[in-house]
Amino acid sequence: MKIVYLHQYFEKEKGGIRSYEIAKKLVSEGHQVTMITGNDISSCEGITIISTKTPYRQEYGYIRRIFSFVIYMLKSLFYALREKDIDLVYATSTPLTVGLVGKWVAKIKKCAFVFEVRDLWPDVPIQLGIIKNNFLIKILYKIESDVYDKADKIIALSEGMKMDIVQKGIHPDKVEVITNFADISRFKSISIMDQIQLYTKYPQLQNRFISLYAGTIGFVNHIDYILKLARSTKNDEILYVIVGDGKEKPRLIREAKLAKLTNVLFLDAVSKAEAQTLVTMSDVGMCFVRDEEILNRNSQNKLFDFWAAGKPTLINYKGWQDKVMREFKAGQGFDYGNIDGLRLYLENLSMHKKKNTKKCSNVSVNWPSSIKKRIY
Template sequence: MKIAVVYQYYQGHSAPGHSLIYEYTQHLAEQGHQVTVISGETGYMRPDQPRRPWYKRLLRIEHDGPVKVVRTYTYSELHRSYLGRLISFISFSLTAPIGLLRADKPDVLLASSPPIFPMFSIWLVCRLRRIPMVFEVRDLWPESAIQMGLLRNRALIAVMSWMERVLYDHCDLVVALTQGIHDDIERRGWPANKLKVITCGVDLEMLFPDLCAGRTIRLEHGWGDRNVILYLGAMGQANNLDLMLDAAGRYEDKEVLFVLVGDGMQRPHLEARIRAECLDNVVILPSVPKAMARAYINAADICLVTLMDIPLFQGAIPTKLLDYMACERPVLCGIEGEAAEIVSVSGAGVVFPPSSDQLVIAIRALLLDPERRRSMGENGGRYVRAHFNAQVNRAKMEATLDKVANSLPSR
């Protein structure tokens, strides 16, 4: 098959952040398919700026192993403000169709969202060229932005809601990243036979227990024998990381160190709080490449995952949760819904109501019981290997794309 994939933040394991699309495309190419990716210039957690002027960056073709990558101009100041992120989305909406039109006509196209604006312009090209389109939904937009309080403009909400309806109506298949996303879309009226769940799997060759790598990180950073509570990932408003700093401010035991590794729009705010409140038991580190994530996770005694307490996030499964579990680290989960169910059913950690007092109580209880932490880690590892193996999910995506490509022509 000739497969086109559109995702604004395509990047490999040498960069920090999500690598699901990279892993899908490399797998598809290894199976003999001709794969072309249409992507923007800046990774989700990469604030570095392109040096060439914008008019020399309208379109650039590179190769990532067997995968052809067409990078198109995108506004790169997305980390500075929500307006900057919106402009970045809109810029990719205008340039991504150019990249797709420059590529050979594919047999099927996979479009991964958010953001939703580029998906709409890509759908228009698919409709004109009669290309079957699979729409992967990682996050429900605009509803998640509305519930977080980031989107209040009624006109913009109406436009984005209309785009969402058109995409769900006219794409050939909607792939939801979690069961909660699937159920939300079905509840709003779309038929079950147009929806499919393919969860985010874990690359078990990259993420696994590695105490030697963990000890190396501890030595490099001088953490010694301190008990490390780790958060590794994006630092956006949705991630609710003030909760971790609140808990650190209440924690009197200086043998406990709170470590945040990552980047995002909230990082300057978190750094300012650490300075203003003299939180000497908190360390904030730059984001690390996906290939280095295993070492940092294995350096932790306990790993933390949390999101804002809004109804929509009850259907979320943060990839960092699965990464922690794959490395057999005990997890503190401050999220209700699907993520909490995974932690509870697997026995991989403790689910706590998202408050700093409850987080402190949970940390103290786990640090007093090393055997319980060890057992939780092993439970999580077994569960991920049984239910979230990336190899299985890549094969599911390949079969899904093949089925859509060989079905009736796109409407």
């Protein structure tokens, strides 16, 4: 089967690599996959990649983002229509305009159309107050309804997202849930040498209790919550490490400096391999969002990475991920306003680690001399 896969932000080495893993899996099963993306990436792993070379960064303002969405929509439509013998077009949001391309290509090429809903657009930006123009809201809801109607199948990333889609009049049988995921074998293959390289690169991480956030630093991700947590933390051993890029990052760095938060470390975005190594070096993971009910349906990819690495995780929202985490004791969920409870939990974890470290201090390890120099 020949599949045209539409994903404006396709990545294979950093950030969310869900599409990369799905495309690889499809290729391994004998399908022909052509990925059309805005990023400038070379073909790999049997995936044919066509780039529209459409610049997009989280730091862009909303007008420039919309311009990027439109340019990608037009270019991806052009490239997709040039493809021959298409059996299926798979479009993954956001932006919602990708669904329009999928719908048009499927209609013209007379092929099946699958639409993957990664975020509930336009509900999320509307309910967060990002989109306020009533005329634009009507247009976006019309696009959403039309895309859902024309899709042969809709993929949601959580049961909560599926429920929201069904409540808009879509038949439940039309919607399938495929959550995010992580490759456990990747974390098992990370060696102590990989970790030592990052300890050498970022010496601030040495001998600290690492509470890690790795991902986009945007409005929804609400990194302000971590700064608030850092302000209330008195234990000097706890270090809040924030890895990634995004529109909110410059402001947050300024605020951390003004507040003289010596327990917060901002790092630039790293490759997926380095991000996974950092996860194995962390003591606890953080996945926070703003205090909005609609965000309870999300499916944060970074949460799966922490779980795959066997790291306890902290979240400040409800929903299915909170239930799963509690059921399998994979971390701790807190009410958004319970920042003191969250801090106490972290401090207790830090003290527990310190006690265990002291118990093991007399254990002799015969490190190679080259490694001893880096550690000690």
